Amino acid sequence: MAETPIxxxxxxxxxxxxxxxxxxxxxxxxxxxxxxxxxxxxxxKFSEANGFPPSAKIYGSYEALLDDPDVxxxxxxxxTSLHLRWVVLAAEKKKxxxxxxxxxxxxxELDEMIxxxxxxxxxxxxxxxxxxxxxxxxxxxxxxxxxxxGNIKTVHSIFSYGGGDDFLRNNIRVKPDLDGxxxxxxxxxxxxxxILWAAEYELPKTVTALREPVLNxxxxxxxxxxxxxWEDGKTATFHCSFLANLAMDITxxxxxxxxxVHDFVIPHEENTASFLAAAKTGYWxxxxxxxxxxxxxVITTDLPQEVYMVTEFSRLVKSIKDGGSKPEGKWxxxxxxxxxxxxxVKASIENGxxxxxxxx
Amino acid sequence: MAETPIxxxxxxxxxxxxxxxxxxxxxxxxxxxxxxxxxxxxxxKFSEANGFPPSAKIYGSYEALLDDPDVxxxxxxxxTSLHLRWVVLAAEKKKxxxxxxxxxxxxxELDEMIxxxxxxxxxxxxxxxxxxxxxxxxxxxxxxxxxxxGNIKTVHSIFSYGGGDDFLRNNIRVKPDLDGxxxxxxxxxxxxxxILWAAEYELPKTVTALREPVLNxxxxxxxxxxxxxWEDGKTATFHCSFLANLAMDITxxxxxxxxxVHDFVIPHEENTASFLAAAKTGYWxxxxxxxxxxxxxVITTDLPQEVYMVTEFSRLVKSIKDGGSKPEGKWxxxxxxxxxxxxxVKASIENGxxxxxxxx
Numbered sequence: 001m002a003e004t005p006i007x008x009x010x011x012x013x014x015x016x017x018x019x020x021x022x023x024x025x026x027x028x029x030x031x032x033x034x035x036x037x038x039x040x041x042x043x044x045k046f047s048e049a050n051g052f053p054p055s056a057k058i059y060g061s062y063e064a065l066l067d068d069p070d071v072x073x074x075x076x077x078x079x080t081s082l083h084l085r086w087v088v089l090a091a092e093k094k095k096x097x098x099x100x101x102x103x104x105x106x107x108x109e110l111d112e113m114i115x116x117x118x119x120x121x122x123x124x125x126x127x128x129x130x131x132x133x134x135x136x137x138x139x140x141x142x143x144x145x146x147x148x149x150g151n152i153k154t155v156h157s158i159f160s161y162g163g164g165d166d167f168l169r170n171n172i173r174v175k176p177d178l179d180g181x182x183x184x185x186x187x188x189x190x191x192x193x194x195i196l197w198a199a200e201y202e203l204p205k206t207v208t209a210l211r212e213p214v215l216n217x218x219x220x221x222x223x224x225x226x227x228x229x230w231e232d233g234k235t236a237t238f239h240c241s242f243l244a245n246l247a248m249d250i251t252x253x254x255x256x257x258x259x260x261v262h263d264f265v266i267p268h269e270e271n272t273a274s275f276l277a278a279a280k281t282g283y284w285x286x287x288x289x290x291x292x293x294x295x296x297x298v299i300t301t302d303l304p305q306e307v308y309m310v311t312e313f314s315r316l317v318k319s320i321k322d323g324g325s326k327p328e329g330k331w332x333x334x335x336x337x338x339x340x341x342x343x344x345v346k347a348s349i350e351n352g353x354x355x356x357x358x359x360x
Numbered sequence: 361m362a363e364t365p366i367x368x369x370x371x372x373x374x375x376x377x378x379x380x381x382x383x384x385x386x387x388x389x390x391x392x393x394x395x396x397x398x399x400x401x402x403x404x405k406f407s408e409a410n411g412f413p414p415s416a417k418i419y420g421s422y423e424a425l426l427d428d429p430d431v432x433x434x435x436x437x438x439x440t441s442l443h444l445r446w447v448v449l450a451a452e453k454k455k456x457x458x459x460x461x462x463x464x465x466x467x468x469e470l471d472e473m474i475x476x477x478x479x480x481x482x483x484x485x486x487x488x489x490x491x492x493x494x495x496x497x498x499x500x501x502x503x504x505x506x507x508x509x510g511n512i513k514t515v516h517s518i519f520s521y522g523g524g525d526d527f528l529r530n531n532i533r534v535k536p537d538l539d540g541x542x543x544x545x546x547x548x549x550x551x552x553x554x555i556l557w558a559a560e561y562e563l564p565k566t567v568t569a570l571r572e573p574v575l576n577x578x579x580x581x582x583x584x585x586x587x588x589x590w591e592d593g594k595t596a597t598f599h600c601s602f603l604a605n606l607a608m609d610i611t612x613x614x615x616x617x618x619x620x621v622h623d624f625v626i627p628h629e630e631n632t633a634s635f636l637a638a639a640k641t642g643y644w645x646x647x648x649x650x651x652x653x654x655x656x657x658v659i660t661t662d663l664p665q666e667v668y669m670v671t672e673f674s675r676l677v678k679s680i681k682d683g684g685s686k687p688e689g690k691w692x693x694x695x696x697x698x699x700x701x702x703x704x705v706k707a708s709i710e711n712g713x714x715x716x717x718x719x720x
Contacts, residue, residue: 154601162615208570211568211589211595225597237516237585239516244614246641254604258605276622281605288664290626294628304648
């Protein structure tokens, strides 16, 4: 007998919800069960356009979707300013929560959401999809191996994309009342996660924002950067922007290893992803070339990375539902660490680029 | 009748002088004419090991080499602390000067050297060899093209290599009395030049060093980083280090273009060099892939990049000698700008990471 797939309800019809709906369709242990929008018509259209089965439930409000006892998981792609309200309510209704990033406007909000999930025994995970790509595991095998890579000394990450005039006027990501963290919350979230990932989730002791961030008239960040400092001398920098051509870089330097990836957020191609790695690189005798130059590692996948994320989430939910497992604490923990650094960068920008202690 | 090649005298027997001696041998308009060292025996051995013709002059002192009226060019690979004395003397003896970087301990010293070269009508150029690689011209065609690349928004550069225990104890680059600028003067010089190059040599208005540089017991920088800020909102960051595996990156982000190069200082292979460039990159509809992804550009060369540098230098010298041309002002100008930023980074480290105005 086939296992019953985990039933997803989609809260709202954001553009990113199309990508994740497709992933739910393609995930072997997940199913599109319901969609809710403030407009029934919009929800209906969304379900028709995004592969929902004819039996799918269409709801004209978020509350109605949350009241459906057969929804296992709520996927929340709403603007950040709405997360607190709807995540807490979803958790109270015993729904597991897959939450788009940035997860919260600040860590205090996130703590309320995480607490609600803990109290109600539901899984929390943010939608940082590249974490689940098989390439990420391959890169971990290299950079977490001290024999090969040595100690990590510095990390640099970039996520930029050219928003364009319409985006910069109208997108929710530049509206103070919707996604008030702007490029820091959107693109910067990925950079900060990449840096924490490379540091095996050890928090930096201080964060010092770089000077000359770009803000719009409403004070929302359109481009900024930061440096990060760890107790052990490790450092990192990142740059996030809505104002430059697309770039998605992680560069990790260890004492004996180098890693480069240029499309870490979204692989350039859906079914292959690559990175460059080198270990113990040296000069030729006359310093006109190198030994042990970077080699390209190519990972081929059958499915887009969002499917791996959805499938992992459903696996966790299934073992909670069926086996009495507890929710996996890793996921809320790394969301929280990411948010702590987001908050510290914002605080450093606001305090004139002084270093900010990262509070735990 | 073949043109008389430009005659080079090598001042000292530094390791890098082997690379440049080979380049002079391979350069069609240049010849190895003399080598001078404080030890005649050392100079003799160097000439025998590095392709000098049997007729080459061997000198047991730097002064004697400078007194030889047939030396056209002096190549100076001495420790930085000796540059001022020997470059000024060489210029006074009417020798053109090809000077290893870092060119000076500070811009005041460099100004004395440049002035001596100006007064004596000799060409000054620093040995930043990658500037002369044909790849650099190809990259300029892309990043300097506003139709393709838009406006440059941010630049990031890394140059690190693992010095190793012996290097970190004994190399001149970590000795305060020899190369007191440490990793900033050595590896950082290249990063700063790369950033200025990308900015078409427009100086930043301010430089703000990143926190937590690593210094040795004598106070010499082993690793550091900085951010740079321009009037027009452009920004840059770099990281230079003797403490991490080899990496040589330039990343340039324009409003519509992206450029990546991973071996800008010394191409991984002597006869081919590549870079990645993209323009107007976009997402697929469901944001699971990209259009206009970076393409790899490969440049094949017959000669190592140092030969292009030497040949260009000899071409300039020849047109001064033969045609009454004036020395090319571009080269001392960009050396000076690089040194100004080096000095500003050092000043920012010393003043507690406050922004430092870059003085012109």
